[in-house]
Amino acid sequence: MNRFAELLDRLVLTPARNGKLTLLVDYFRTVEDPDRGYALAAITGDLSIAAIKPAMLRTLVTERMDPVLFGYSYDYVGDLAETVSLVWPELPPERKPNHAPTLGEVVDALQSASRSDGPTVLARLLDSAGIEARFAIIKLVTGGLRIGVSARLAKQALADFGKVDVAEIEELWHGLKPPYNELFAWLEGKAPKPEKAAKALFRPVMLSNPVEDRDLEKLEPADYAAEWKWDGIRVQAVSEGGIRRLYSRTGDDVSGAFPDLVDAMDFSAALDGELLVGDPREATGTFSDLQQRLNRKSVSPKIREKFPAFMRCYDILQLGEEDLRPLPFIERRKRLEAFIATLDPRRFDLSPLAPFTNWEDLNRMRTSPPHPIIEGVMLKRLDSPYLAGRPKGPWFKWKRDPHTVDAVLMYAQRGHGKRSSFYSDYTFGVWQGALGEEELVPVGKAYFGFTDEELKQIDKFVRDNTIERFGPVRSVRADRDNGLVLEVAFEGLNRSTRHKSGVAMRFPRISRLRWDKPTIEADRIETLRAMLD
Amino acid sequence: MRPRDLLCPKPAGLYCPPGDFYIDPVRPVPRALVTHGHSDHARAGHGAVLATQQTLDIMGLRYGEDFAGSTQAAAFGETIQVNGVDVTFHPAGHVLGSAQICVDHGGTRIVASGDYKRRPDATSQPFEPIRCDVFITEATFGLPVFRHPPDTHEIGKLIRSTEQFPERAHLVGAYALGKAQRVIRLIRDAGYERPVFIHGALAKLCDYYQSEGIDLGDLRPATVEGGAKGDFAGAIVVGPPSAFADRWARRFPDPISAFASGWMRIRQRAKQGGVELPLIISDHSDWDELLETIVETGASEIWVTHGREEALVRWCELQGIAAKALHLVGYEDEGD
Structure with a gap:
């Protein structure tokens, strides 16, 4: 637990990305399974632990010390988790467990605690830990480590650690579960690459760069296709071997919120597109309409009927057994057009290309788009494969002025x-x-x-x-x-x-x-x- | 004799009317007793100064030999009469030569502890608890949140970081008197034998500590006379905290800033100061040690000076010990 606690402290105070990577790689190298895997899950937000509310934490501590002294302390420090970790009374040595819990043991204890005995389990863990470890434990149970490390950076550190490409990690990621023993074994060269255990995995998304001042004069219009940039939610629909998943562009599974769309995914393919609401054959809803469907755990039938979800497709990444990502855009586009024609037209349509001959043309289209939910145009190089991340060159976005x-x-x-x-x-x-x-x-x-x-x-x-x-x-x-x-x-x-x-x-x-x-x-x-x- | 007739706060500092002397006065007075060499306690310009030989030496190094009209050295444990008042110096464990001053007169005994710590420190004589009626304690870290970890653990973090980041210089901010020498000595005790580079402001005091028999190993000036930045890759450089905000620090390759202080216990302090590697090493007592010391002195009354007085006063009240804040002015309650 102490190594994890120290890692958190160092990450918070290390501003440089390379410094953070060094600390993470070093941690993965020197800490054993399963602790390093749980640490990774905590950082990427993939560790699920029943939360303890701040008020409960305050109650636990003021049962153990003078509330006035706690008040002075909290006023001085200004952060509840930190204050509690510092003032929590140390048990006398004879009552202190002679074993400080490891991160793995802490996670086990917290995950198996029921809602009602959560506070007791937490108190026992805090009793057995030192100051730094207490802070880390409290951070785990109050949610949100806030250490300035994104899931993406953690995956980059894994890639550096195992000397593999980060896209390989991202592609495997959704089939893996904490504490990721088989992932670390592969990265250390002790085991083969984990099979894509789960079906319907997320594919890392290809992103675009904004058009900047002098970009266009260097580009040849004939090398690019243009299409409208729809102001919805970028999603990836994957359906394989009977498993259907709708992913956000960061790889979060959002299937639960869009059962109407998932129902229509009766195919074997992976599609990239924009989630919108309405009926694509008649009218596309606005972003306000779309918001009626977002950030909800469940959607009432009424809302579903009023704002049906559909996907406007940009790209096709997988068709049956074939990975189409290495193909040039123009080739994938042909496959996409043929494929979309076979799907339910109320749920899937094709994002149309917007033909243009020169940049002035395109600029006019960009500034007066034919639909209010278009926020600009996309430029895609005809010969480019589908690449993970944000490579400079193949894709550009050129937004309408704000x-x-x-x-x-x-x-x-x-x-x-x-x-x-x-x-x-x-x-x-x-x-x-x-x-x-x-x-x-x-x-x-x-x-x-x-x-x-x-x-x-x-x-x-x-x-x-x-x-x-x-x-x-x-x-x-x-x-x-x-x-x-x-x-x-x-x-x-x-x-x-x-x-x-x-x-x-x-x-x-x-x-x-x-x-x-x-x-x-x-x-x-x-x-x-x-x-x- | 009532305690407040033996020692009382005055604008110049803590005054003893029957002995006609001040303890750690903050402005020039005819007769001063000085607990230790930190500049807010030991000032120049007094008529006569009574202090330990090492404190007098340190004042001489900082202010020049003529820092006072006359000086007298007090040996630890030796009782000296000042205008009929018995005073005795006892080790305080704060920095080299630091003392508590025990004032005994008319059946009343007060111990003014100056600044003190309880942890073992190879660069300072260990603190001795003295039984007394009134104990005057500092409160620099007088809040339950301040609990110092073992210093060996903190130095371990520093040394591990030099291994993790062998291409970066490690700049350790530490106050010139006491903290710097203690940090260097801890680095040596951890088995680190490479040269440690020091800022010019530390040279005189480090030499003095070495001359007093405290081995600090191979110390070199942190200058780049014709050298390249790469010379300091992976090196440990110790200097006063103020220097690291300065142009001086830019000579080092991609430095990691570390700061050795009890304040580093609070994350926001480290963050605001741009400290990447906080080292919680303090020359003051932490909360638990303050409480332990108060109990050990057996004092029936506690006077609290510079720092966070209210929490310590509150704790004493809960224990049924009379306590009050003295509100002396002129001491840095932040220095560590």
Whole structure:
């Protein structure tokens, strides 16, 4: 447990990617099974342990120490998990178990604990561990290690450790389970590569790079096909040997939320495409419609009927026994077109190509697309195979310019991390109400898009113009005559019942500070409503 | 005699009216008793200074030989009369030569402990608990969250990191008096025999420790006279924390910054300071040791100075021991 705890501490404090990789590789090399596998699962988020709520943790500790002293401690440290790990009373040596639990034992104990005896099991583990190990245990049970290591980086470390390509790891990943003994054995050269144990595995997705300033002049239009970039959810539909899976682009299994689509996957193939709602033969729903189907554990039949899910297909990766990924795009496209024609047209259709002759042509198409749920165009090199990751060259995305609106700064909140002393999270609003009686209504919140220098300027403005404080939040002077106008860029607007304004922005960011602009000239809510899809 | 008539806080520091002296005064006074050589406790410009020989030596190194009108060395355990008040210096275990000062007069005994620690330290005389009526304790780490791990464990982390990252220099921030020498000595005790490079600000004090018989091994100046950055690959470089924020640090190859301090117990402290490798090594007592010491002195009253007084006062109240915060000003409650 101590090695895992030390690894977490080192990872948190090591900013450089290469440093993190070195630490992970070193850990995989020096720690035994099954501990290293559980550590890996904890980092990639694949370890399932019944969660303990922070309030329960607080109860456990104040049963064991003076609540006033705990209060002083927590105020000083500011992090519950860390405070508890530090103040947890050490048992006297004669009562302390002479064996400190390993990570594997901790995971076993936590996984086999029922909901009701979870706190007791946790307390016993904390009794048997030292400070660093206690911190790691609490992090495991409260969820979210927050150590700045993505699952992708952990897989890269595995690849470095075993000197294999990271795509090989990603391809195997979904067939493997913690503690990954057979994976480590293969990486150490002690066993053959694990068979793709499970059917219907995720294939690492191919991603595109944005078109940047001078990219296009170097490219030949005739080498590329263009298609619309649909603003849905990128998914991969895999059906093999009777197993059907719908994956997000990061490889999460999202089949459960889209039973209607999974029902229609009566084929043996792997398809890459965009998840959308509606009936592809008639009308494609908006992103707001799609949201009715997202982030839900189960979907009521009513919602399913109103917003049926379908897949607009971009690519075909596997057909029957044949892996099509090495084929050039143009060849895969032919196979895809033939294949889609055999599927249920209410659930699968083809993302059409958008013919063009030169970049000016394409630019016009990009800026005035034929459908509101198109967010730009994709460029795909005709001779390119399907490659995992984001290789530069074969695929580009060229997005429609984002929407912008002029809004007035209303509230500012202190940031976190290196911005913790600055007011760096901004809530902004636009005008509503009759002329002469306008008032501001909040429409969104943004915390980036400005330079460090601009951050300092806004921070000073916030401090000089505070009218009220609520904890970390300051309310800023904002009326017809005073205030700061922010130009806010965003990707799209959704109808919202949660927000007073009735709209919610997607991906808002500050694009310019309009010190020059009088607040009363900022936009009105009607402008935003008109932009609703 | 009531304790508060024997020692009381004044703006210049803790004052003894019958003996007419101050302990660790923060501004120049006619007569000062000094617990140890850290600059917030040992200042220049007093009329007469009574301290251990090593503390006097250290003050001389830092301020020049004429740092006081006159000096007198106190041997550990020897009782000296100052204007009829008995004072005795006892080891405090904080840094080389550091002392607690026991003031005994009219049937009342108060121990002013200055800064102290209980852990074994090859570079300092070990702390001796003294029975007394009033014990004056520091509270630098006076919160239950401060529990120092074994120093050998922390040094093990440093040495393992030099093996994990043999291409990077390891810069260890450590205060020039005490911490730096202790860290170097711990590195030696862990079996590390390669040269340790030191910042110029450490040279005089390291020489002094060596002359007092504390072996620090092969120390070399951390300068790159005509050398290349690669010379420091995998090396351990010790310097004052302030130097690492400076241009000085840029001469080293892709450095890992380490900091040896009790404050490194709190992750956010390490993070905010950009410390990649925190080493929790402290010259102060941790929470458990503060409590243990309070009990061992048998004192019926505890006075708490510089640090996080309220938690320690609270704990004493729960134990039925009278306690109060002295609110002395001028001491760094952050130094470690």
